[in-house]
Amino acid sequence: MEIWVGVFMYLLGVMLVLGLVEPIDDEHENAPVKLALTWPIVSVMYIWAMLMDFYYGDER
Structure with a gap:
C-alpha cells in the first residue's frame, strides 16, 4: 500500500514541473516533458x- 503514496507524490511532482517550466x-519544445519525467534524478544530482x-569547495 505504501507504493501508491510514492506514485502519487511523483505524479504531483510531474504536474508541478510541467506547470512551472x-x-x-x-x-x-519537449524539454519540459523530459524534465517533468526525470525530476527526481535531476534533484538528486x-x-x-x-x-x-x-x-x-574549490579543491576538486
Whole structure:
C-alpha cells in the first residue's frame, strides 16, 4: 500500500514541473516533458553537486 503514496507524490511532482517550466524555443519544445519525467534524478544530482561543493569547495 505504501507504493501508491510514492506514485502519487511523483505524479504531483510531474504536474508541478510541467506547470512551472515552459520551452525556451520551438526547437526544444519537449524539454519540459523530459524534465517533468526525470525530476527526481535531476534533484538528486543537484543535491549531490551542492554537497560536494560544500565539502570540497574549490579543491576538486
